Amino acid sequence: MLTLTPKEVSRWRYRNSTREKAGSVVAVYQDLGQGKPVECTAGEGEPVQRIKRRFPNQAAAQKAAEAELQRL
Incomplete structure (x- = not known):
């Protein structure tokens, strides 16, 4: 645990x-x-994360799901 006082912090x-x-x-x-x-x-x-946006085709949806999984 690290304890700081306001005098020790500028930002x-x-x-x-x-x-x-x-x-x-x-x-x-x-x-x-x-x-x-x-x-x-x-x-x-x-847990399952759902992307709110709807995609125009299967390739775009699959690519977006894989990219979001990597990001998370």
């Missing part, structure tokens, strides 16, 4: 990186042939 920043890492990421694209949304998943397990 500071705190970042809490205790967020859970995603086990899997889900991205959705619209299948125009079936007329319904389809999910693409990268990774496996819990």
